[in-house]
Amino acid sequence: MNEPFWWGLFSxxxxxxxxxxxxxxxxxxxxxxxGGAHHSLSYAHAxxxxxxxxxxxxxxxxxxLSLFHCAHRIRHALLDxxxxxxGTRVAAICYLAATAASAWCGMxxx
Amino acid sequence: MNAPYPRTLGRTWxxxxxxxxxxxxxxxxxxxxxxxxxxAVGLFRAILHGDxxxxxxxxxxxxxxxxxxxxxxxxxxxxxxxxxxxLTPKAIVIRIGEEKVAPALxxxxxxxxxxxxxxxxLWWVID
Numbered sequence: 001m002n003e004p005f006w007w008g009l010f011s012x013x014x015x016x017x018x019x020x021x022x023x024x025x026x027x028x029x030x031x032x033x034x035g036g037a038h039h040s041l042s043y044a045h046a047x048x049x050x051x052x053x054x055x056x057x058x059x060x061x062x063x064x065l066s067l068f069h070c071a072h073r074i075r076h077a078l079l080d081x082x083x084x085x086x087g088t089r090v091a092a093i094c095y096l097a098a099t100a101a102s103a104w105c106g107m108x109x110x
Numbered sequence: 111m112n113a114p115y116p117r118t119l120g121r122t123w124x125x126x127x128x129x130x131x132x133x134x135x136x137x138x139x140x141x142x143x144x145x146x147x148x149x150a151v152g153l154f155r156a157i158l159h160g161d162x163x164x165x166x167x168x169x170x171x172x173x174x175x176x177x178x179x180x181x182x183x184x185x186x187x188x189x190x191x192x193x194x195x196x197l198t199p200k201a202i203v204i205r206i207g208e209e210k211v212a213p214a215l216x217x218x219x220x221x222x223x224x225x226x227x228x229x230x231x232l233w234w235v236i237d
């Protein structure tokens with residue numbers, strides 16, 4: 001697992017995030033809690049949506065790739081600002097954190 | 111004559127120019143983005159834990175500090191999207207003869223798909 005591998009995950013995650021995250025924030029962070037939706041986001045409907053296997057897998061993949069995108073970016077930002085120095089430790093922390101959070105998402109949705 | 115020339119970059123090189131600052135701002139969008147993703151997983155968990163958990167999480171999401179964070183996260187997400195799409199012409203170079211396809215024609219479809227997809231989702235949600 002070398003730099004092109006992590007960059008590949010960064011790239012895939014970044015593309016997905018670019019398309020999906022803005023509207024996802026609007027829906028999950030504003031419309032849903034502020035009651036702007038009617039029956040589309042009632043508990044029954046939300047639950048029905050999350051009970052579908054394809055949705056579970058899709059959301060886990062999406063969240064995971066986006067997290068690896070963030071991890072790669074944070075790792076390189078830390079290196080570029082001189083806050084850390086190159087080495088495998090920072091990379092390991094960043095990517096392990098992304099892996100752990102992805103596993104948490106997968107477990108949550110199973 | 112044999113000693114290496116001392117070149118230290120320092121840690122504030124990125125504030126010295128507007129262009130560097132904008133790049134660093136773009137990189138920083140990943141932090142609120144990551145935090146948002148964790149909150150989103152929290153929402154999925156809440157939904158799968160039942161209607162009371164869902165309602166309780168929604169009231170948490172509606173609290174002022176969380177809303178304020180999400181405004182920041184939304185701005186960060188938009189900055190990510192715009193900078194990402196604007197880079198696509200650098201990555202996707204289409205040559206026709208000796209000419210390259212104009213950058214707007216490469217980035218444009220990305221924006222169009224993004225807006226269309228977002229509109230469909232919003233329309234479906236708001237019903």
